[in-house]
Amino acid sequence: MNSxxxxxxxxxxxxxxxxxICQYSDAADKDNSKISVVVIDPGHGGKDSxxxxxxAQEKDIVLDIALKLGSTIKSNYPDxxxxxxxxxxxxxxxxxxxxxxxxxxxxxFISIHVNAVDAKSxxxxxxxxxxxxxxxxxxxxAKKENAVxxxxxxxxxxxxxxxxxxPESYIMFETMQEEFQGQSVMLASNIQNEFRNYAKxxxxxxxxxxxxxxxxxxxxxxxxxxxxLSHSTERTYLLSESGKSQLASSIFRAFDSYxxxxxxxxxxxxxxxxxxxxxxxxxxxxxxxxxxxxxxxxVQAAKTTVSNTKVSTPEPELYYSVQIMALKKKLxxxxxxxxxxxxxxxxxxxxxxxxxxxxxxxxxxxxAEKDRxxxxxxxxxxxxxxxxxxxxxxxxxxxx
Numbered sequence: 001m002n003s004x005x006x007x008x009x010x011x012x013x014x015x016x017x018x019x020x021i022c023q024y025s026d027a028a029d030k031d032n033s034k035i036s037v038v039v040i041d042p043g044h045g046g047k048d049s050x051x052x053x054x055x056a057q058e059k060d061i062v063l064d065i066a067l068k069l070g071s072t073i074k075s076n077y078p079d080x081x082x083x084x085x086x087x088x089x090x091x092x093x094x095x096x097x098x099x100x101x102x103x104x105x106x107x108x109f110i111s112i113h114v115n116a117v118d119a120k121s122x123x124x125x126x127x128x129x130x131x132x133x134x135x136x137x138x139x140x141x142a143k144k145e146n147a148v149x150x151x152x153x154x155x156x157x158x159x160x161x162x163x164x165x166x167p168e169s170y171i172m173f174e175t176m177q178e179e180f181q182g183q184s185v186m187l188a189s190n191i192q193n194e195f196r197n198y199a200k201x202x203x204x205x206x207x208x209x210x211x212x213x214x215x216x217x218x219x220x221x222x223x224x225x226x227x228x229l230s231h232s233t234e235r236t237y238l239l240s241e242s243g244k245s246q247l248a249s250s251i252f253r254a255f256d257s258y259x260x261x262x263x264x265x266x267x268x269x270x271x272x273x274x275x276x277x278x279x280x281x282x283x284x285x286x287x288x289x290x291x292x293x294x295x296x297x298x299v300q301a302a303k304t305t306v307s308n309t310k311v312s313t314p315e316p317e318l319y320y321s322v323q324i325m326a327l328k329k330k331l332x333x334x335x336x337x338x339x340x341x342x343x344x345x346x347x348x349x350x351x352x353x354x355x356x357x358x359x360x361x362x363x364x365x366x367x368a369e370k371d372r373x374x375x376x377x378x379x380x381x382x383x384x385x386x387x388x389x390x391x392x393x394x395x396x397x398x399x400x
Contacts (some may be wrong), residue, residue, distance in 0.1 A: 021169040035259045037149070038073060039083045039101040041111040041213070042066035046091030048151055051116035053229045058114040061238050065226060066112050068248035073255065074295060093152045094234070096189055098216035108187070108258075109221035110251065111213055113145060114238060116230040123231035124202030125195040127188040129181060130215055131208030180326050180352075182379030183220035183262070190254035191224060199250045218351055224251065318386050318399060320358040320366035321345075324377040328352055341378045347388075356383070363397060 042063040044050035050058030063086070070082040083104050085097040101109045115126075118142075188206040196203040204225075214221045226247050227234045237243035324338070330353045331337045333344040343358045356375050357380070360366040366382045373380050384396030 034263055035080060035107045037081045037083065037104050037106040038070075038108045038110065038255070039085065039104060039106040040066045040070050041085040041097050041101075041109065043111060043113040043145070044087055045086050048091055051114050051229050053116065053235060056229050056235055056239055057228065058116075060341050061114050061229075061244065062112045062226070063087075063089070064244045065248050065251075068245055069110070069112075069251050069255075072248060072252045076252070076256070077259075091151070094213045094341065095216055097213050101221075102216075106217075106219050107215075108255070109217045109219055110223070110255075111211075111223040113225050113252075114222060115225040115228045117228065118230070120230055120232070123228045123234040124204040125192065125199075125227060126204035126207055126225045127191045128207050128209050128211060128214075129184040129188050129227070130211060130221065131181070134239075145213070180220040182323065182325060182377075182381060183258075185223055186261070186379050187220060187254060187258045188222045190257050191222065191251055194250035195247075195256045198253060199246045201250075254345055316361065316395060317360070318384070318394070320360045320363050320382055320384050321358055322366055322370045322380050323354055323356050323383050324373060324380045326352050326354045331355070341373070341376070359385075362400075363393065 018371075042059070042065070044059040044062070046059075048059065050062070052058060065083060067087065070084060073080055079144070081104075083100065083106065085100050087094050138256050185206060192203050192206055195201040201368075211223050214223055227238050229235045229238065238247075305307070324344075328346065328351065331346070333346045333355065335342055338344045338355070338357075341357055345359075347354050347355055358366070358369050360369065363384075364383065370380055370382050382393055384391050384393045386396065386399075
């Protein structure tokens with residue numbers, strides 16, 4: 001066998017081994033360290049007008065804002081793919097909106113809405129992330145936005161018996177641990193800051209509630225209420241071209257800050273699980289059998305290195321930890337990857353890997369760890385585990 005042929009087969013063998021070790025070695029995969037796909041979801045549409053006062057309809061206002069937002073993103077970042085759940089006045093079921101984002105493997109899902117209430121004096125903007133509502137006002141917003149499923153065929157089957165009008169249906173959100181909660185809160189906070197400082201809107205803060213459309217997405221997601229049609233002055237603003245442009249610009253500015261921060265985090269010298277396996281393999285003119293032996297030994301050494309990062313002490317049945325991030329890329333939980341933090345561990349799901357700091361017997365100790373690590377990861381939050389599965393912190397506290 002001449003040297004060129006030998007070199008070819010060695011290259012091929014190394015490629016096969018690397019593929020087996022790294023689940024994300026497909027060259028066609030996008031760069032997960034960058035924001036490359038954004039899905040914009042104008043709420044309602046078609047037979048579902050959403051909130052309406054006279055001729056003012058939510059479905060029309062949010063479509064205009066969404067298109068302006070998407071256009072601004074494309075103008076500033078031509079490489080980002082902007083996907084709309086709708087671009088005209090048509091009805092799209094909630095589950096299909098989420099499916100569009102999931103199938104696109106989106107990095108961000110932004111759902112845009114307008115609110116309305118009986119109290120005519122209420123006005124301002126608010127941005128929601130997925131979770132259990134903290135008060136009745138948040139529940140009422142979720143009820144209104146989820147009520148669209150009643151217009152869908154066979155919604156009982158699609159949403160597993162969920163009734164948007166029954167408070168008890170929302171209990172399911174209590175036990176959820178939203179994978180991208182930290183990133184979602186980060187974007188939501190940015191949006192509210194821009195609404196307040198740039199658009200000069202009344203800030204009704206970042207909130208949490210059980211929105212079905214957010215529950216079904218598999219990426220950082222927010223639902224924005226851009227104002228109240230029931231407030232006469234705000235209705236005029238929402239209907240104006242200048243008002244819609246200002247709101248779209250505010251969301252873009254928030255997105256821009258979010259994008260820069262997320263991508264800045266990815267500039268670490270990240271060590272992935274296949275790094276050690278491929279770094280030391282060199283193509284030489286050695287016999288193929290010797291090269292194969294070297295590769296096998298290197299692969300085994302890499303596996304040993306990865307296994308050594310796992311916690312070897314017996315796992316407690318119930319404990320608390322602090323989630324610092326969730327990524328589609330699997331990183332070795334080494335200090336080099338996590339700002340010199342020594343107690344990072346990772347748990348893998350089908351599509352994402354979540355990273356946590358420490359394991360604590362009490363909520364108080366985990367909360368203290370959150371306060372400490374917030375200096376490095378400002379969106380970290382306390383979680384609870386039972387038998388190595390995430391449960392709600394409230395449920396964990398009730399078991400103590």
